[in-house]
Amino acid sequence: MVLLGIVVPFVAPVVNPQDLPVHYSSFIAIVFGAVGTITTPGSSPLLPSITRLWRPSAQRNIRNQWSKLSLLKQQWASSSSSGRSHATSIVNAYLSEKYIPSMELGSLSDMIDIRNKVCLKLSKQQKLYRSKLLSSYKEMVDIVVQMVNASRLMKCYFKRSSSSTLVQFSNSSEDNNNDDVGDGGGISVFTLLTIPCFEKLAEELVHMFELELNLKRWLLMELFSLGSESSPKSLVWSEELYSGEFDNLCLCNLWSEETNELLHPSLKGHESNTPIVSSNQHPNAEVLQVYLVAWLAEVNIHTKRVDEIFELVSEEIHVGLS
Amino acid sequence: MVKKYQQRFRKFKDEMDRWDDLQVRLISQYQNASSIIGRLELLQDPKNFGSLSGMDGIVDALLGKQMESLQLSFSSIKKTMEELGNVVRSMEKIYRDGKQLVKGGSNQPSIKQLQQRVGLKPSLEDCLNGLMLLCNMHRSEYNLKESIVSALPELFWKARNHRAQDLSSLQQLLVDQPNIRKEEVEFIFDTILVPEA
Numbered sequence: 001m002v003l004l005g006i007v008v009p010f011v012a013p014v015v016n017p018q019d020l021p022v023h024y025s026s027f028i029a030i031v032f033g034a035v036g037t038i039t040t041p042g043s044s045p046l047l048p049s050i051t052r053l054w055r056p057s058a059q060r061n062i063r064n065q066w067s068k069l070s071l072l073k074q075q076w077a078s079s080s081s082s083g084r085s086h087a088t089s090i091v092n093a094y095l096s097e098k099y100i101p102s103m104e105l106g107s108l109s110d111m112i113d114i115r116n117k118v119c120l121k122l123s124k125q126q127k128l129y130r131s132k133l134l135s136s137y138k139e140m141v142d143i144v145v146q147m148v149n150a151s152r153l154m155k156c157y158f159k160r161s162s163s164s165t166l167v168q169f170s171n172s173s174e175d176n177n178n179d180d181v182g183d184g185g186g187i188s189v190f191t192l193l194t195i196p197c198f199e200k201l202a203e204e205l206v207h208m209f210e211l212e213l214n215l216k217r218w219l220l221m222e223l224f225s226l227g228s229e230s231s232p233k234s235l236v237w238s239e240e241l242y243s244g245e246f247d248n249l250c251l252c253n254l255w256s257e258e259t260n261e262l263l264h265p266s267l268k269g270h271e272s273n274t275p276i277v278s279s280n281q282h283p284n285a286e287v288l289q290v291y292l293v294a295w296l297a298e299v300n301i302h303t304k305r306v307d308e309i310f311e312l313v314s315e316e317i318h319v320g321l322s
Numbered sequence: 323m324v325k326k327y328q329q330r331f332r333k334f335k336d337e338m339d340r341w342d343d344l345q346v347r348l349i350s351q352y353q354n355a356s357s358i359i360g361r362l363e364l365l366q367d368p369k370n371f372g373s374l375s376g377m378d379g380i381v382d383a384l385l386g387k388q389m390e391s392l393q394l395s396f397s398s399i400k401k402t403m404e405e406l407g408n409v410v411r412s413m414e415k416i417y418r419d420g421k422q423l424v425k426g427g428s429n430q431p432s433i434k435q436l437q438q439r440v441g442l443k444p445s446l447e448d449c450l451n452g453l454m455l456l457c458n459m460h461r462s463e464y465n466l467k468e469s470i471v472s473a474l475p476e477l478f479w480k481a482r483n484h485r486a487q488d489l490s491s492l493q494q495l496l497v498d499q500p501n502i503r504k505e506e507v508e509f510i511f512d513t514i515l516v517p518e519a
Contacts, residue, residue: 215377218374219374222372222373222374265377266377266378267377267378267379267380267383269379270377270378270379272378274378276373276374276376276377277373277376278373283372283373284372286364286370287370287371287372287374289361289364289370290364290365290370290371290372290374290384291372291374293361293364293365293384293388294374294380294384297384297387297388297391298387299380299383299384299387303390304390
């Protein structure tokens with residue numbers, strides 16, 4: 001500013017700190033290492049040095065959680081499809097059992113008790129496939145529980161430990177002081193997305209699976225009550241299918257706080273929580289086919305959106321998620 | 323000279339293997355699409371939903387989802403057809419190159435040379451005709467498939483009782499590949515390649 005040879009001494013005008021452009025103060029903070037005293041709006045409340053360390057560990061965590069989600073999605077697909085084949089077997093066995101009395105057996109009809117034996121066999125088969133279907137359902141519940149867990153562990157907290165001088169991070173908020181909300185002060189983890197962004201995407205994703213799980217539960221109960229002529233114990237929505245089920249479904253956000261019972265199945269955008277009244281009649285073949293299609297179609301999981309989410313995240317975190 | 327043709331036939335065989343793989347894929351994709359078309363009618367009537375119709379919005383959601391997967395399988399069928407087209411084109415290229423072998427050379431063989439057989443070896447004419455026949459078979463089969471596949475979306479609008487029948491007879495046609503006569507193909511390969519064995 002002051003050139004040699006200019007005689008008139010230059011007097012710098014007095015500049016108030018408030019008059020400085022906003023980025024000046026952060027510039028000063030970097031240059032002078034001003035610690036904790038100067039924070040511009042929107043910048044991290046953590047010390048810059050900690051922020052620098054926070055990033056890689058937050059990145060590692062985000063990569064882990066999303067890889068988990070991607071893997072869980074694949075596991076869901078395989079459990080759902082094996083569930084569908086068990087469901088189909090139940091329906092087939094049930095329908096054949098129903099048709100046996102009217103079936104033309106030809107010369108087989110000479111065999112004593114043939115119809116009863118066939119019926120017995122078919123109902124045994126139904127029982128077998130019911131237990132298989134239940135275990136597929138259990139798998140799906142576990143998968144959604146893990147999804148929920150993964151979606152909740154996106155945050156990365158600064159861990160203050162008095163014993164070591166090392167800066168450590170963890171994704172549980174237990175041992176951190178209050179001013180750290182685990183999002184690195186709202187800065188982007190990689191290039192664009194912040195922790196809340198990742199959380200929102202995960203939440204949207206997991207919510208689809210939660211709703212679908214509930215629909216599958218309903219379908220399963222309908223299929224289970226098919227053979228209930230022989231066993232009078234019919235299933236009730238508000239009873240557990242296996243012990244510990246409701247604890248898990250609670251974790252999957254399928255428990256209503258208001259009514260203190262399990263939410264009723266609904267579609268996204270149609271959340272009403274009115275129970276679906278089951279008719280006392282046994283469904284006919286067409287209805288059963290629709291049930292199977294409903295199981296197959298996964299109406300709550302919007303494939304395009306799911307792909308979109310994974311694509312977006314995968315680009316951001318530079319990890320291929322298929 | 324005959325050796326060169328035998329090489330070409332081996333290349334042609336590779337293309338035919340690729341064709342077979344694609345054929346398997348096409349059939350499963352077709353089955354997928356046709357089973358969806360088959361149940362669309364069922365899904366259009368809320369009566370068929372039983373108790374499930376008590377769930378708000380389920381009819382539209384399920385139909386929408388099925389239409390989505392139908393579209394997906396249409397586009398995958400289209401992709402497979404494109405690949406089949408590529409196979410046919412490379413088959414035709416093999417044939418064209420084969421023709422070049424005799425006609426493009428400096429010393430054009432006489433008709434007598436073309437028809438000459440040495441021992442069990444096929445004549446050059448046998449080789450050329452064989453390639454041409456194989457090409458034609460696959461080309462016309464491709465055209466047939468093309469028209470079957472393009473008929474698929476139209477079946478939507480057909481009355482229900484016709485639809486199921488049409489779907490299954492078209493599928494049979496797709497499986498049978500009437501333009502590719504197995505015995506003839508085998509015969510051609512036997513005459514050209516056997517002397518080597």
